[in-house]
Amino acid sequence: MNTIATRLDDVRQRIHDAATKYGRPDSSIQLLAVSKTRPAGDIRSALETGQHRFGESYLQEAIEKIQQLSDTQAEWHFIGRIQSNKTKIIAEHFDWVHGLCSFKHARRLNDQRPQRLPPLKVCLQINLSNEGSKAGIAPEEAAELAGLIHELPRLHLKGLMTLPAPAETVVQQRQPFQALRELRDRIKTGALPLDTLSMGMSGDLEAAIAEGATIVRVGTAIFGPRNSRK
């Protein structure tokens, strides 16, 4: 087996072990392989093992890879920062967007989603920790924004996403993930169940699964350390 296949097996085992430990079915947790900065060949190696969801952050390289892999069943998730002048490219090429933070971007993505494609699946990014990424909306704003996005016919609001600052212990790691789950439980409605919790990465996926993650976004543990971007 090549290295990527071996690492993918290890990550699947970690997910399985955490799911078992916390009493969840494996099928309730999806693995998003974060392939940013990785060549298309690495993604092909992962595809050959049955992995088909991939996360990308940098649009230009993402579009090149999406085109190179158009013969495959890969599903593409945009997990980077959204810029207003790039929403059209995102709406045309991706299946999911995890980092939605404004109604302005939501409306642009809605208006620019091609009719031949199904509604774009989106998650609202929530900023729960002061030290984490500066992206994301405040928890107090989530209910209102969710309601507005729910009205947009070309978007399908699936749930919430967060990207907390790295923490040392599992207890510390679980705090923002617990907060995201509790926020979701407060603002969900019958019409808007928000059943996706996109949280957990290479270093903290167990903590995220403990708190109910349904998508873990894993890069380094699958593809190895990234070179810093030029």
Ligand SMILES: *Cc1c(COP(=O)(O)O)cnc(C)c1O
């Ligand atoms: C890069 C990235 C990841 C993956 O991080 P790893 O630590 O390499 O697993 C997950 N989510 C987002 C939003 C990212 O930008």
